[in-house]
Amino acid sequence: RMAAAPPSYCFVAFPPCSREGLVVFGKNSARPRDEVQEVVYFAAAEHEPGSKVECTYIEIEQAPRTHAVVLSRPSWLWGAEMGANEHGVCVANEAVVTREPAAQSEALLGMDLVRLGLERGATAKEALDVIVALLEEHGQGGNYYEDGNSCHSFQSAFLIVDRKEAWILETSGKYWAAEKITEGVKCICNQLSLTTKIDAEHPELRSYVRSQGWWNGDTDFNFSEVFSLADDHVTCCSGRESLEKRGGDICAQTMIDVLRDKDSGVCVDSEAFLTTASVVSVLPQDSSSPGIHYFTGTPDPSRSIFKPFIFVDDVKLVPKVQSPSFGDDDPAKKIPRFQEKPDRRHELYKAHERARAVLESDQDKGQKLMRIMLELEKQGLEAMEDILTRAEILDAAEVVDLFYDCVDTELKFFK
Numbered sequence: 001r002m003a004a005a006p007p008s009y010c011f012v013a014f015p016p017c018s019r020e021g022l023v024v025f026g027k028n029s030a031r032p033r034d035e036v037q038e039v040v041y042f043a044a045a046e047h048e049p050g051s052k053v054e055c056t057y058i059e060i061e062q063a064p065r066t067h068a069v070v071l072s073r074p075s076w077l078w079g080a081e082m083g084a085n086e087h088g089v090c091v092a093n094e095a096v097v098t099r100e101p102a103a104q105s106e107a108l109l110g111m112d113l114v115r116l117g118l119e120r121g122a123t124a125k126e127a128l129d130v131i132v133a134l135l136e137e138h139g140q141g142g143n144y145y146e147d148g149n150s151c152h153s154f155q156s157a158f159l160i161v162d163r164k165e166a167w168i169l170e171t172s173g174k175y176w177a178a179e180k181i182t183e184g185v186k187c188i189c190n191q192l193s194l195t196t197k198i199d200a201e202h203p204e205l206r207s208y209v210r211s212q213g214w215w216n217g218d219t220d221f222n223f224s225e226v227f228s229l230a231d232d233h234v235t236c237c238s239g240r241e242s243l244e245k246r247g248g249d250i251c252a253q254t255m256i257d258v259l260r261d262k263d264s265g266v267c268v269d270s271e272a273f274l275t276t277a278s279v280v281s282v283l284p285q286d287s288s289s290p291g292i293h294y295f296t297g298t299p300d301p302s303r304s305i306f307k308p309f310i311f312v313d314d315v316k317l318v319p320k321v322q323s324p325s326f327g328d329d330d331p332a333k334k335i336p337r338f339q340e341k342p343d344r345r346h347e348l349y350k351a352h353e354r355a356r357a358v359l360e361s362d363q364d365k366g367q368k369l370m371r372i373m374l375e376l377e378k379q380g381l382e383a384m385e386d387i388l389t390r391a392e393i394l395d396a397a398e399v400v401d402l403f404y405d406c407v408d409t410e411l412k413f414f415k
Contacts, residue, residue: 037277057106075323079111095154103141110156148338307406
């Protein structure tokens with residue numbers, strides 16, 4: 001039996017379930033407990049014809065232009081667990097297990113496809129088209145974890161969102177199907193969820209599954225039923241219930257509360273896995289208002305602060321949430337890979353680790369610290385609320401240091 005995929009949760013809420021005029025996106029990234037995630041920004045760029053880009057394991061053709069992106073990613077790899085681009089597209093991925101074993105041979109990781117979709121797609125549908133074209137050309141495969149002892153490979157599912165619509169894209173090898181969402185609440189986790197409502201698919205999907213004897217063409221084509229392992233096809237979403245219970249006013253705070261919920265299983269803290277980073281994005285349907293992306297950059301959202309980021313030119317970089325770079329000496333880049341594990345903790349991660357020790361050892365001090373942290377977060381959320389409800393256009397100078405300042409303030413508290 002293949003190892004279970006890490007139980008990450010991704011959500012999107014559209015009106016009428018979300019606050020009027022807003023699309024709200026969220027993800028908890030469940031990964032191996034000791035893995036560090038960093039938050040990184042890459043500016044938009046033009047690239048010479050014929051240039052290449054080095055992804056986690058393989059090199060592919062670079063696009064003529066890449067959009068500005070902000071990513072939350074395991075710090076040893078090139079891609080991302082989740083992120084957003086300057087055009088208000090958000091993408092997150094899920095590792096899934098299907099009846100087809102995932103390739104162990106090195107190709108694109110699902111996480112590489114998250115970043116590639118964001119860098120090359122100005123809408124959710126464009127990002128989807130980018131991802132499936134690259135899947136067709138290069139395939140998916142390789143180790144999902146920084147583990148020199150065994151290869152953990154998975155297939156991928158994606159939640160791809162913009163201000164108008166979302167796409168759930170589920171894949172097995174190079175085959176895929178996708179469903180378009182424009183209202184209500186949707187949740188995906190580490191199992192296939194598409195059934196018979198399929199709005200786009202690989203042109204040879206049905207002939208392929210027929211040739212495998214997985215579907216005879218006499219019944220409605222149900223993607224999850226055809227591709228899931230026999231005992232695996234269940235609806236995953238305790239998470240969706242906890243979001244739907246919140247009724248018709250889902251906003252950033254609601255999504256944060258859902259991501260913090262350990263009882264529902266959405267916030268993972270188990271022997272093998274931990275929610276190592278979280279993100280919430282608020283995308284106003286009116287494109288004159290900026291999208292706001294909240295990142296923790298630290299594990300366990302119930303003990304982390306969600307800090308806002310807004311795309312503007314010359315946005316200030318935040319080295320304190322970036323892991324050290326080991327260049328070509330990185331054990332993730334040398335063959336055989338992962339022969340040792342360097343210390344990838346960034347400054348905020350280390351400070352957060354020290355604060356966590358306080359939370360665990362001294363209840364009174366811990367509760368006081370937590371109250372201060374949540375008060376800090378609330379100030380950020382209220383300031384962003386103000387930006388979203390204003391009539392006048394945002395002044396870039398006002399938010400160029402936004403994420404930087406929030407991280408800085410958080411570090412001061414931890415000290």
